[in-house]
Amino acid sequence: MQYEIRAIKGTEGIVRLALDAADEAAARDQARAQGFTVLSARPRGVLGGFALPWRRGFPLLLFSQELLALLSAGLSLSEVFDTMVAKETRAESRKLLSGVRDRLFEGRSLSAALGEYPQVFPPLYVATVRAAERTGDLAEALARYIAYQDRLDLVKKKVLSASIYPVVLLFVGGLVTLFLLGYVVPRFAGIYDEVGRELPFLSRLLIEWGKALNAHGGLVAASVVALLVVAVALRAQGRRVFTAWVTRVPAIGERVRVYHLARFYRTAGMLLRGGTPLVASLGMVSGLLPPDLRERLARATVRIREGASISTAMDECGLVTPVASRMLRVGEKSGDMAEMMERIAIFHDEELARWIEWFTRLFEPLLMALIGVFIGAIVVLMYLPVFELAGSLQ
Numbered sequence: 585m586q587y588e589i590r591a592i593k594g595t596e597g598i599v600r601l602a603l604d605a606a607d608e609a610a611a612r613d614q615a616r617a618q619g620f621t622v623l624s625a626r627p628r629g630v631l632g633g634f635a636l637p638w639r640r641g642f643p644l645l646l647f648s649q650e651l652l653a654l655l656s657a658g659l660s661l662s663e664v665f666d667t668m669v670a671k672e673t674r675a676e677s678r679k680l681l682s683g684v685r686d687r688l689f690e691g692r693s694l695s696a697a698l699g700e701y702p703q704v705f706p707p708l709y710v711a712t713v714r715a716a717e718r719t720g721d722l723a724e725a726l727a728r729y730i731a732y733q734d735r736l737d738l739v740k741k742k743v744l745s746a747s748i749y750p751v752v753l754l755f756v757g758g759l760v761t762l763f764l765l766g767y768v769v770p771r772f773a774g775i776y777d778e779v780g781r782e783l784p785f786l787s788r789l790l791i792e793w794g795k796a797l798n799a800h801g802g803l804v805a806a807s808v809v810a811l812l813v814v815a816v817a818l819r820a821q822g823r824r825v826f827t828a829w830v831t832r833v834p835a836i837g838e839r840v841r842v843y844h845l846a847r848f849y850r851t852a853g854m855l856l857r858g859g860t861p862l863v864a865s866l867g868m869v870s871g872l873l874p875p876d877l878r879e880r881l882a883r884a885t886v887r888i889r890e891g892a893s894i895s896t897a898m899d900e901c902g903l904v905t906p907v908a909s910r911m912l913r914v915g916e917k918s919g920d921m922a923e924m925m926e927r928i929a930i931f932h933d934e935e936l937a938r939w940i941e942w943f944t945r946l947f948e949p950l951l952m953a954l955i956g957v958f959i960g961a962i963v964v965l966m967y968l969p970v971f972e973l974a975g976s977l978q
Contacts, residue, residue, distance in 0.1 A: 587611035587627055588703070591620035600703040602641075603871060610878060614707070614871040642677055642704045645733050652726040661688055680704060693717055708851065708868055715858035725858050732854045735933065736847065742937055746944045750951055757955035764962050766801055769794025772966050783969050790965045839939055842905065844873055846932035848881075849908070853925030862921075863888060877903065894921065907931060 589601040589611060601620070603611045612622045647668075654664040665685035672678040680701060687697035695714035698705040709729065716725030773791040776783060783791070797804060848869055855865035866885050870878050880901040887897035895912035898904045904912065908928045915924025 587625050589615045589620070589625050590623040591615050592623065602703045603706060609875065610871040610873070613878075614868075617867055642680065644704070644709065645730065648726050648730050648733075652723055652730065655723045655726070661694060694722070708855070711855060711860055711864075711868060712858050715855070715860050719859055728854055728857060732850060735850060735929070739843070739846075739933055739936065742940055746940050749944075749948055753948070753951055753955060757959065760959055761962065762797070764959065764966075765790075765794045766797040766804075769962070769966060770798040776969055784965075784972070787965045787968050790962065839936060841877070842932050843936055844877055845903065845905065845908065846929045846936065847872055848877075848903075849925040849932075850929035853922045853929065856922035856925065862894070905932070 587603050587608060589603055591601060601615055603614050608625050608627075611625050615622050615625075650668060651664060654667060655661075659667065662685065665681055665688060669678055669681045669685060672681055683701070684694075684697045687700060688694065693714075695710050695717055698713060699710045702710075712725050712729050713722065716722045769791055773795060776791070851869040851872060852865045855868060856862065860868070863885060866881060866888070870881050873881060880903050884897040884901040884903055887900065888894060892900075893916055895904075895909060895916055898912060899909050911924050911928050911931075912921075915921040918924070
């Protein structure tokens with residue numbers, strides 16, 4: 585996720601950065617690696633401790649697509665930004681684009697102009713543009729970055745789409761359960777009280793729960809709303825706790841690790857293809873990894889500086905899968921490590937997509953059956969005294 589950093593660097597004064605990182609510690613480490621003294625760090629879109637999920641940021645991917653299209657049409661950089669400023673309707677974005685254009689008119693390079701706005705253009709993006717300026721293939725570099733973001737978004741969309749149905753199912757099942765316990769069960773309790781018969785233990789327990797929920801419905805509703813507010817306000821911390829818990833589940837934890845490694849290799853491959861040195865690339869992408877993998881990458885980077893090969897260092901530090909280890913060795917022999925890293929990411933993305941599809945097909949019916957059994961148990965326990973009374977009459 586993105587973190588907003590307030591920091592100081594030399595004579596620049598206080599600046600704001602927007603960095604992609606796995607957690608707050610990783611975001612601080614990235615800023616320090618760039619020479620900043622960090623004052624504060626917080627997730628983007630947080631104000632006063634409460635998240636603002638509707639807050640819109642600068643559309644970096646759309647900006648890259650438009651920049652690529654206009655450059656491919658033969659316009660110069662100054663003409664490109666004149667066009668983008670003229671068509672922009674949002675005042676904040678227009679001001680930013682105008683600032684970049686003014687710096688280009690001052691004779692600065694595009695990467696230097698974009699680097700003046702670290703709160704919008706992350707270091708990864710600026711490094712990609714800077715490397716492209718040295719080789720003269722800015723359009724190709726932008727195309728690589730767009731393809732890189734599209735691949736990342738594709739994986740995220742698959743995970744999101746796979747989680748929507750279970751979440752909706754749990755939500756609807758929870759509402760039905762609350763309705764049965766808070767409204768239906770107390771009505772049955774009144775009928776059974778009038779009959780005066782001894783009820784089975786589980787039925788009595790269910791009725792007591794229903795009465796308590798009915799008597800304190802306002803408190804329960806207020807508690808649910810308070811929990812939702814706290815969950816939204818602390819969603820970044822909650823995401824870290826949930827991720828840490830999920831990674832301990834053997835099957836799922838391994839897939840989460842593979843997802844992080846695939847993103848790491850894709851980003852490093854893109855930087856290498858753009859001309860960024862290997863060690864610098866590894867330092868720039870370290871913030872994308874969770875803390876345990878980030879520590880392993882730091883050890884691997886030290887081994888590479890000492891002269892070890894990439895495949896050996898990554899293997900020793902546990903940053904490869906069996907397939908990735910073989911492909912890294914092939915990349916060292918062929919001399920095209922950038923392409924091989926991207927192939928590693930593509931292979932693991934496809935593997936992860938197949939696993940998500942398999943897991944969804946298995947998990948959704950199991951979840952539906954579990955919710956059905958739970959609601960069915962409530963209904964059976966409500967009607968169990970009726971069945972017993974009918975049996976005694978016979």
